[in-house]
Amino acid sequence: MNRSILIVICDFLLVSLLAFSSADVNNIADPNAPRSFKLDASSNAAENSKDLAAVMKLALEDEQQRRELLLSELTKTRDAVTEKEQQVQTIGAQLQSREQQAQQLQEQQARLQQQFAAAQTNIQLLDRQLANRSTEAQLSQDKLASLQAEMRKRVDEAAAAQQQLAQLAKSNELALVEKQRLSGQLQVAEVERRSALAEAARMNEEVKVEREEKAKLAEGVKALATKSSQLAEEIRQNTPLAPNAIFNDFVSNRVEASFWAVRSGFLGGEASKHKETQTVLVGDGTNTYALCHVQDTPLSLWTPGADWDGLTGALARNGSSVPIHSLSFSLQDPRVVLMPVSASDVRQLGSKPYRLSSDPWKFQDAVLVGAEESYYGECKFEMDLTTPDYVKLDHSLFKGLFGKFNPSRGDLVFSKTGELLGVMANSTYCLKVQNFSTAATFQFGQDVRQQHTGAALSRLYSLVFGLPYKLQ
Known part of the structure; x- marks a missing residue:
């Protein structure tokens, strides 16, 4: 040299x-x-x-x-x-x-x-x-x-x-x-x-x-x-980033997820269910997923579970739309669902995939963004030693609020560095998304009867029911 x-x-x-x-x-x-x-x-x-x-x-x-x-x-x-x-x-x-x-x-x-x-x-x-x-x-x-x-x-x-x-x-x-x-x-x-x-x-x-x-x-x-x-x-x-910057980044990169579910209804008719929600793409450098709470989909974790005949969905952003090919339930908490997105679909949507937070405890505060309503705010999260996979929202301290702030299940939580920390499992606890391991997967299509969705939903409900009461 x-x-x-x-x-x-x-x-x-x-x-x-x-x-x-x-x-x-x-x-x-x-x-x-x-x-x-x-x-x-x-x-x-x-x-x-x-x-x-x-x-x-x-x-x-x-x-x-x-x-x-x-x-x-x-x-x-x-x-x-x-x-x-x-x-x-x-x-x-x-x-x-x-x-x-x-x-x-x-x-x-x-x-x-x-x-x-x-x-x-x-x-x-x-x-x-x-x-x-x-x-x-x-x-x-x-x-x-x-x-x-x-x-x-x-x-x-x-x-x-x-x-x-x-x-x-x-x-x-x-x-x-x-x-x-x-x-x-x-x-x-x-x-x-x-x-x-x-x-x-x-x-x-x-x-x-x-x-x-x-x-x-x-x-x-x-x-x-x-x-x-x-x-x-x-x-x-x-x-650390300002809450306004994090929310503006969320607005620029969010995608709209739409779901349709069809099953046989009363007297031989058809019963359909449609849900829409806003979410983001998240990746680990190899795979990319769209994630949301199960309540934002037509599916319900219950016993007995519903046997659906057909499941379809799509992800849309700025006029571009790609189909959802499958839906998986997170192994950490089945209430969080993952939808894989290919690299070509990511390019077509034009949305930036968020990275998972590598150090959730670097900053004590985090930014909570409403998945359905346009509210966000800077919140303080605490560590609960009895639930190491979750962080607890301190309801006594909110600052930098915007909109009608009402934390609920399905809201997204971002670290102060702009990385995705997790998804609110309920109004108090946030699941820290650490990996993309799944407990069950439904392939989307016009005919999903062979997948026996009812039995799978019942089994997943048993997993959620086995969690501590404060996490349910």
Whole structure:
């Protein structure tokens, strides 16, 4: 990692520590004065994160330009190597052609030498014949002239052969000179090719080093971004939100759940039941559910339970609607029902899934929002050791109320950090939703008679009836 980047990171960490440790020093002189501390790390952290992000961006752009320059030089070097190799191949082909021509000339020279030797032999034979026949007095003049003409012809042929032999020797000398020249060019081209290959290897090594440095820089940026995200998340988790902000977030992300239930009525007719309620989506990072109280649905936990023939439902928000495929009863408290929502349905609804509260006791106060009526308020919740899965609403202390505040079952409770704490099981106790384990599930459809909803509702009623009386 570059020295400048390390300096920027150290400055960022130092500023963050100073921001967190800043205190009001005006009251130090007065020991009896109340001391107050102000945490203002979010703005400093955000500005430092922006400055650091800008520095990182400039560093990354510089590394990208250097990498592109090296890649361009490597491409040019590779092209030069390719051109040199083509030149070597061309010169090799020319050299091979010249060698073939020289071989052909040598073969022609050998043939002409053989012809010249044969002509010399013929001349000597004719000379002997002429000498032998000159002694003959009766040799006719015509035969002598014929022999002389034959002799002149042989002499001319020998002269022509000698001339061709001289031309072939000259051509052979030229071929040898051309061969030597091509051999020199081939050696030069080979030296240039080796030099280009060495340069390409060096450029490859530089590119490799640059890539490693860029990878290290990217890892540093990623680690710093992770730390910044963790710091922002820690600030968010330790900063309480105003009830108005929590209620406004609820209004922006709530969805409307509608339920229809049909069963056989008196004298063979049909009896239908319709319910609507407002709720939110909640997720654990893997699964997403819409949840509400069972009283906000057509179903009732009772003995004997009702056997329904058909169950259907839908979730709607801002004109978009998705069907409810199933309804499950929470294993913690069957009065809280869960409806799974797929990732595609979440995108279609456009609602933000709330997260479950990881630390319900971080703030003693919580914000209660009415599921059906538009009221909300900041309430104080207490821990009841006899009911560890529930928190108790302190009716003696309400503040920041809006609307006709009347806490009842089915109301939603949010922590001061904006996370979902739970659902009111009754007017006093709130179930802390910690997981999405279920005790029973009904698949929605036009015909659910095979699911025997009456027996399942009766069994779930027995579970609720077995809870302490103050939770019922």
